[in-house]
Amino acid sequence: MTSPDRTPESTDPIATSPTGPTPRTRARARWAVPAVAVVAVGAAFTIPAIASADSPDLPDVTAEQLLASVASAEPTPLSGTAVYTARLGLPEVSAELTGGADPLNLLSGSSTIRVWSDGSDRSRVSLLGATSEYSVVTDGTQVWTYSSGKDEVRHVSLDDQLSGMLTVLEQQQAAKASTADVPTPDELATQILDHAREDSDITVTDPVTVAGRSAYEVRIVPTTTGTLVDEVLIAVDGETSVPLSVQVFSTQDPDSPALELAFTDVSFTTPSDEALAFSAPAGATVNEKVLTLADLDPDGTLTGALTGATDGALDGGAWADQHADASGTPTLPEGVSVTGEGWATVVQRDGVDVAGLLSGDPAAVAELAGEDSPFGDSANGDLFGEFAGDGDGPGLSLDTSALYDQLTTPVDGGRVLSSALLSVLVTDDGRVLVGSVPTQTLLQTAGLA
Amino acid sequence: MSRAEATSPAVGGSAATATAAATAASRAVGTDGGPGRAVGADVSDTASGGPRTSRARATARLLRNELRLVLGRRRNQLLLALLTAVPVLLGIMLAIVSDSAYAGQGPGFISRVAGNGLFLVVTSLFLCLPFLLPLVVSIASGDAVAGEAGAGTLRYLLLVPIPRGRLLLVKAAGALVLVLAGVLLVAAAAFLTGGLLFGFGDLTLLSGQSVGTGAGVVRMLGVTAYVAMSLTGLIAVGLFFSTLTEVAIGAMAATVVVSVVSTVLDSLPQLAAIHPYLLTHHWFDFAEFLRWDVSAGVLLQGVAVQAAWVAVFGSLAWARFTTADITS
Structure with missing residues (x-):
């Protein structure tokens, strides 16, 4: 075959037709077909995106009214798909590296999450990897996680004594709520907003479309300049008052959100019992953890x-x-101190044996997990257990020290992890400072700069 | 073997060679019969029906010949045999190591195979998809037109009284059938090997939930169909390359390069914006059939992207093939 511009010599009747358009015009007309195909394909992929960018019509509300409707909303069962995107400036921890979908993947990049919830006690959340899944199933006080990559189940439950205590406390709470001074949703909304407005500007902006639904968008802008958070946008479904998306923008990049979690598809129907039930698959490793009173309260x-x-x-x-x-x-628990206020709060914790934690030293892990932690709840111990790694099981296990070295950069007197929204400073003398503030602020707080 | 050898009456012996020789001979008749006549001995076609029926019959005969040629060619049979061997060897290997320390190690779904033979289907396709199957695609589609041109038989083929566009479709169908045969053989061999060595049971999905064996088999059929569908875009690309050159090996290499480059681009996070439109991006979405709630939306995205690549490169191949001067 040669170029189409050559004088035709072929026996093909199409190219040598004596009448009608010349071969050259014919050739041009034929090459127009792929050009049209390219345009049509381009249009087919871009037009739906443009069409969904229109601002939907919803009645105007104030921030108070919107928050009141969220507070008074009935528990809404839902199932849907959400996309989580982190642009924190951290290295990507891919699913291949963690041996299947794993919460560590959430540090950076995009992840797809599927959610089923009956609106109250029971839910299933699946983090999807390319060919793997990490599922978290909750039923009241029981939690199961299942990692398909490791074929491993973790089951956390409360022992009889703890669950009994919890029931009593819940009943007391309910009794209190039914008898007396519980604020109405309106009052609650006003209280919360009054408190929040000390540090932020809160406004309701133009409605947006999220997952094909019309939603109000709440814009929260910190009034202080000392924080890394530029603004927070929360979309609330106009009909059910369920939050549909959260976007957190960093001061480093005000155009694309540093953290984003948004439904791409949602339906407010009760999921089937099968979706919410959990039974350990045959052959999977099962790790049982029964929380006792002694765990929480040594x-x-x-x-x-x-x-x-x-x-x-x-x-x-x-x-x-x-x-x-x-x-x-x-x-505050002992060894924890707080400086700054509002968005620029810095939490400091003394006496953390970081090297011990990284090497998976059981004593160091136990010490941290056993105490009240400044960052949250009992799940912390499990999380640190996961980070520290128990070295068993097939597949690649992440080298925690290497990850730590990769995530942090050395500074005079310690190491710093700086991301778009959060900075962490680990000093050589065992203090850990965390805050949504520039690294410099942490260094000053720690007395290193 | 090439069609040029087959034209020589001296070559013969095996059934495959005989078929190929017969096809080539039937095409060569056109040289003597002139462009206006149907190719082959069956003159009654043109006599009994109008030009439309004759054209349809000519197409049907050409398609039959093409399929016989593609599936009868020794090199293609060898290729399919090697593909079939992959799941068999994999299954035997996993059965041997199932009691050793190596059990449960490896990529993808390998650790699940010993518990349920159905997983051998997914595992085999998972292992063949990145390189082996694209290789089959490039051999099938890259050779389709360029092979004929290189062997000097393309101009005889054009004497069949059907439009060039339809001839291209016949060629595409030949490539598609070869690729489809490859995917089906891998799946079928994996299914049989898995069943024999490990037995079938309830299929544990990625979420930890289980479905029965029957539903599991249906899901495996879904995986196989999706994998075959995923390869259609690359077939169109290969067919386009094949119309550009007389050197079949060049078209084949270029097709492999496209799939490799697409995979590399897909792994660069900086290019996330174009990832959803890449040829290979949705290939591993066959895992959707292993999730509890198979999302039609996810599967349709894969189908839409392949359809787009087929539309663009199919029309490019058509424009090139119908306007090019064919001298060999």
């Missing part, structure tokens, strides 16, 4: 506070009183 102070006032009967109020100072602010 020295018995909590139990003492809960039962002390009234002859062994539980009283949640007593515990809350003991863990708060005179003004009602919760007291």
Whole structure:
């Protein structure tokens, strides 16, 4: 074959037709077909995206009204697909590296998440990898996780004593709520907004379309300049008041969100029982963890506070009183201090053996997991267990020290992890400082700059 | 073997050679019979019906010949045999190591195979998809037109009284059938090997939920169909390359390069914006059939992207093939 511009010599009747258009025009007309195909394909892929960018019509509401409707909304069952995207400036931890879909993948890049929830006690959340899944199934106080890559089940449940205590506390809470001074959703909304407006500007912007549904968008802008957070956008479904998307923008890149979690597809129907049930698949490794009172409260102070006032009967109020100072602010555990306020808050924790944690030293892990942690709840121990790695099981296991070295950069007197929204400083003398502030602020707080 | 050898009456012996020789001979008749006549001995075609029926019959005969040629060619049979061997060897290997320390190690779904033979189907396709199957695609489609041109038989083929566009379709169908045969053989061999060595049971999905064996088999059929569908875009690309040259090996190499480049681009996070439109991006979405809630939306995305590549490169191949001067 040669170029189409050559004088035709072929026996093909198409190219040598004596009448009608010349071969050259004919050739041009034929080459127009792929050009049209390219345009048509381009249009087919871009037009739906443009069409969905229109702003939908919803009645105007104030931030108070919107928050009140969220607070008063019935529990809504839903199932749907959401896309999570992190642009935090952290290295990507791919599913191949973690041996299948794993929460560590959420550090950066895009992940697809499927959610089924009955609106109250039961839910299933699946983090999808290319050929793997990490599922978290909750049913009341029980939690199962299943990693298809590792074929491993973790089951966390409460022992009888703890779940009994929880039931009593819930009943007390419900009794209190039905009898007396519970604020109406309107009042609650006003209270919350008044508090939040001390640090932020909160407005309701033009409605947006999320997952094909019309939604209100709430814009929260920190009033302080000392934080890495530029603004937060939350889309709330106009009909059911369920939040449909959250976008957090960093001051480093005000155009694309540093963190984004948004439904791409959602339906508000009750998922089937099969979707919410969990049974360990045949052949999977099952790790059982039953939380006992001793896990949460090794020295018995909590139990003492809960039962002390009234002859062994539980009283949640007593515990809350003991863990708060005179003004009602919760007291901090030992070794934890807070500086700055609002968005620019920096939390500092002393005496952390980072090297021990990284090498998976059981003593260091136990010490951290056993205490109250500044970052949250009992799940922390599990998380650190995961980070520290127990070295068993097939597949690639992540080298935690290498990951730590990769994530952090050395500074004078410690190491810093800086991302678009959060900075962490680990000093050589065992202090850990965390805040949604520039690294420089952490260094100053720690007295290193 | 090439068609040029087959034209020589001296070559013969095996059934495959005989078929190829017969096809080539039937095409060569056109030289003597003149362009206006149907190719082959069956003159009654043109006599009994109008030009439309004669054209349809000519197409049907050409298609039959093409399929016989593609599937009868020794090199293609060898290729299919090697593909079939992959799941068999994989199954035997996994059965041997199932009690050793190596059990449960390896990429993808390998660790599941020993528990349920159905997983051998997914595992085999998973392992063949990145390189082996694109190789089959490039051999099938890259050779389709360029092979004929290189062997000097393309101009005889053009004497068949059907439009060039339809001839191209016949060629595309030949390539498609070869690729489809490859995918089906891998799946079928994996199914049989898996069943014999490990037995079937309830299929554990990626979410930890299970479905029964029957539903599991249906899902495996879905995986196989999706994998075959995923390769259609690359077939169109290969066919286009094949119309550009007389050197079949060049078209084949270029087709492999396209699939490799697409995979490389897909792994660069900086290019995330174009990832959804890449030829290979949705290939591993066959895993959707292993999720509890098979999402039609995800599968349709894959289908839409392949359809787009087929539309663009199919029309490019058509424009090139119908306007080019064919001298060999």
